[in-house]
Amino acid sequence: MNVKKTSRRTKSGIYSLAISLVMIALVIGANLIVSLLPKSVVKIDTTAEKLYTVSGQTEQVLAGLSEDIQIYLIVEPGKEDSYIVNLLGRYAQLSRHIKLNRINPLIHPTFTLNYSDETVENNGVIVTSSARSMLVQQNDMFEYGFDYTYYTNATVFTGERKLTGAIRYVTEENVPTVYQLSGHGETTISERLTEAIVTENMDLKGLDILTAGSIPTDASAILLVSPQTDLSADEASILQRYLDQGGKLLLISGFCAEPMNNLYAMLSAFGMEPVQGVIIEADGARSISGYPYYLLPVLHEHTITNPLIQDHAKIVTPTAMGIREMATHRSSLVISPLLMTSDKSYSKTDPYGTQTFEREAGDLSGPFRVGMTAEERINDRDIKLAWYSSDMMILDQADDIVSGSNIDLVVNTLGWLCNQENGINVRAKSTVTPYLTVSTALKNIMGTVITVILPAAALAAGVAIYSYRRRRK
Structure with a gap:
């Protein structure tokens, strides 16, 4: 036995x-x-902002490379920045044309002088091709501010935007020139927007049409921001002639009490007209809480807005005026909405004289467009216009509300106008660790499950097993 x-x-x-x-x-x-297996397969990016994942725009730029790009990371051993190192590694994995090199400045102190007269910081990156080179300093790849979601100091990583822009800069044959019009009390655009435009490899210059007498031949697009007085008849005629020859225009304007007959007449030639007044949004989900004139419009699908829609980004348009497609226009014109308010919105036709945000008799009913484009192809010439009807949307304070999406939208629009869709702006990424937010109801349910249901189930299972074994004996 x-x-x-x-x-x-x-x-x-x-x-x-x-x-x-x-x-x-x-x-x-x-x-x-x-x-x-390659690291791209075994490493999973679980960060909310996808800090270690490159955007589709960057993948498109890298896929289009036809020559080798040398990237030099200037850093002393042990002082590497993990965000920058990981990002460069992803670039090398995605394109065989990306050649990474680490340069120790202690061993090669004069190496950077071949490319720049600047003193290169640790983790500075030099991107070079056979045509030109560009230096991106470490400080250029980070922005510092305050995160109002978590009420803490926040660091935003802009490395992908800067480095992808540098790769495009050293590989592109021509850099588009955008002329910003002046002479009508226009708003000076912020340093943030200027830097974003330059980062996307566009040359930004000023232009007074009356002084110049014409639009320069190298103009890829014209930018008109918040004019406070109307164009003269001669200026409107020059701008109209430029557009008819395949020109591009981005207009960012808001409600203005001054008549803009010449400007609006030119826009009407391309099927667009204003709805005079300031829009109030009655749908609480489509405006900033407590500020019904700070609109959060719906984004419609377009080459300009698609990257923002994919990122679930929001756009804020403060004190916006309505714009609309004219009832009749040339059939060759293609008018597309970009931003739209809800059908609960309404427009105050006399915003300076109104005493309330509540709806009154005489207010115009929505929905309204607050962003739209017009396109027309004539004799192999592509005419493009884009119009946003909130001049406050480009202010840094408004851009902060939506974590930089407004600036992204403007730069995307210029990229579309200049036929640089592959340069659509890469969004910056916050390095703030997001907290897990649990509602009161979910907390109560989880507490009940953990403290009552699971122990009770375990006890019941133990009793059942004990009884079963007792009966077998």
Whole structure:
């Protein structure tokens, strides 16, 4: 009897040992296989902002490379920035034309002088091609501010935007020139917007049409921001002639009490007209809480807005005026909405004289467009116009409300106008660690499950197993 028991125990032990050895072999084999896979497969980016994942725009730029790009990371050993190192590694994985090199400035102190007269900081990056080079300093890849979601100091990583822009800069043959009109009390655009435009490899210059007498031949697009007085008849005629010849125009304007007959007449030639007044949004989900004139319009699908829609970004348009497609226009014109208010919105036709935000008799009913484009192709010439009807949307304070989406939208629009869709702006990414937010209801449910239901279930299962074993005996 004891021999049989010993035999069974021996067989059971051998069986268990065999199973253990097989499982160990499987684990070792799986680890060996995984170790041979590329890092892009085995590393998963779980950060909310996708800090270690490049955007579709960057992938498109890298896929289009036809020559080798040398990237030099200037850094002393042990002082590498993890965000920059990981990002450069992803670039190299995505394109065989990206050649990464680490340069220790302690060993090669004069190396950077071949490319820049600036003193290069640790983690500075030099991007170079056969045509030109560009230096991106570490400080240029980070922005510092305050995160109002978590009420803490926030660091925003803009490395992908800067480095992808540098790659485009060293590989593109021509850099588009955008002329900003002046002479009508226009708003000076912020340093933030200027930097974003330059980062996207566009040359931004000023232009007074009356002084110049014409639009320069190298103009890729014209930018008109918040004019406070109307264009003269001559200026409107020059601008109209430029557009008819395949020109591009971005207009950012708001409600203005001054008549703009010449400007609006020119826009009407391309099927667009204003709805005079300031829009109030009655749908609480489509405006900033407590500020019904700070609109959060719906984004419509377009080459300009698609990257923002994919990122679930919001746009804020303070004190916006309505704009609309004219009832009749040339059939060759293609008018597309970009931003739209809800059907609960309404427009105050006399915003300076109104005493309330509540709806009154005489207010115009929505929905309204607050962003739209017009396109027309004539004799192989592509005419493009874009119009946003909130001049406050480009202010830094408004841009902060939506974490930079407003600036992204403007730069995307200029990229579309200049036929640089592959340069659509890469969004910056916050390095703030997001907190898990649990509602009161969910907290109560989880508490009940953990403290009552699970212990009760375990106790019931124990009693059932004990009773079953008692009956078997």
